[in-house]
Amino acid sequence: MATLTDPAASAHAPLGLTTTQSAFIERAQAAGELFISQPYELYSAENQETWRRLYRAIRPKWEKYATPQFRAGLDNLMLSPEAIPRLSEVNDKLSPLSGFKAKAVSGYVPAYLFFDCLRTRNFPTTITIRDGSRLDYLPEPDIFHDVAGHVPMHTDRRFSDVLVRFGEVARFAAKRAGTLPATPDEQRQRLESNIKALARFFWFTIEFGLMRSGSELKVYGSGLLSSLGELEHSIDSSDVQRFPIRLEWVVNQYFEIDHYQPLLFIVDSFDHLFDLVGHLEEWLHRGRLDHVAPGEPLVNAADLQSFLDARLELDA
Numbered sequence: 001m002a003t004l005t006d007p008a009a010s011a012h013a014p015l016g017l018t019t020t021q022s023a024f025i026e027r028a029q030a031a032g033e034l035f036i037s038q039p040y041e042l043y044s045a046e047n048q049e050t051w052r053r054l055y056r057a058i059r060p061k062w063e064k065y066a067t068p069q070f071r072a073g074l075d076n077l078m079l080s081p082e083a084i085p086r087l088s089e090v091n092d093k094l095s096p097l098s099g100f101k102a103k104a105v106s107g108y109v110p111a112y113l114f115f116d117c118l119r120t121r122n123f124p125t126t127i128t129i130r131d132g133s134r135l136d137y138l139p140e141p142d143i144f145h146d147v148a149g150h151v152p153m154h155t156d157r158r159f160s161d162v163l164v165r166f167g168e169v170a171r172f173a174a175k176r177a178g179t180l181p182a183t184p185d186e187q188r189q190r191l192e193s194n195i196k197a198l199a200r201f202f203w204f205t206i207e208f209g210l211m212r213s214g215s216e217l218k219v220y221g222s223g224l225l226s227s228l229g230e231l232e233h234s235i236d237s238s239d240v241q242r243f244p245i246r247l248e249w250v251v252n253q254y255f256e257i258d259h260y261q262p263l264l265f266i267v268d269s270f271d272h273l274f275d276l277v278g279h280l281e282e283w284l285h286r287g288r289l290d291h292v293a294p295g296e297p298l299v300n301a302a303d304l305q306s307f308l309d310a311r312l313e314l315d316a
């Protein structure tokens with residue numbers, strides 16, 4: 001039994017639900033539990049302070065750089081600047097607007113599973129929060145990225161339809177892989193290329209997308225909306241190239257995750273983005289995503305396997 005002097009217990013106790021340092025998450029992962037609860041009482045005072053500091057620092061930047069749809073989402077969700085949100089309360093506000101729900105996860109969600117959650121209007125949501133000693137450093141997604149960066153966008157009906165459509169394209173990719181007139185090895189290679197194309201599209205839109213808004217550019221990508229430094233950099237810096245989105249560029253363009261993005265793409269509207277996902281499916285159907293340019297992101301074994309498993313299920 002753990003006691004107050006138990007070194008194992010005391011080593012973890014003050015860390016609460018801090019990203020990469022949470023005993024609760026380690027236990028869930030060790031038990032193979034991907035979908036979990038949000039044990040709100042485990043957030044430490046430092047975790048809550050991290051949320052407050054982040055929220056206060058980024059709020060004026062949202063007002064200046066974020067799309068009107070994101071700002072409306074913030075109002076509709078009534079996220080508190082003072083405390084980490086409870087997902088149940090977020091969902092009470094979110095679900096009536098778009099049918100989406102934030103669903104707590106213990107960590108990395110393999111690609112197919114992630115996209116398929118979107119198809120069913122569930123958003124895999126990280127519950128840990130970054131280490132307060134480095135506010136703008138994100139070793140992996142945290143609740144600030146997922147709930148303050150992504151979820152306000154999900155209140156917008158048209159944007160939420162884009163995510164669902166994206167999930168449908170992923171499902172089509174899984175289903176199609178087994179029907180190609182090719183050897184099993186070639187089928188896997190083409191599927192890997194398809195997954196790379198989907199990941200690139202997701203990255204340059206949902207995570208790092210810009211949108212035209214009158215004569216201005218605004219941010220709708222959640223990777224930017226949850227970054228204290230990169231949000232204004234994405235709009236104001238002359239080091240960033242910003243181009244109207246072109247599908248053939250996006251699916252062939254590698255990206256690196258460990259520095260500010262030097263290249264961003266602009267959509268005209270969420271109707272435009274929705275249509276682009278339709279084109280993505282069409283390209284997939286015609287084999288135009290079977291040999292995209294090599295390079296990042298690498299498709300890891302778990303991602304590929306998740307699509308292969310789905311293919312078997314869909315065939316059954």
Ligand SMILES: [Fe+2]
Nearest residue numbers: 141207222223
């Ligand atoms: Fe994200």
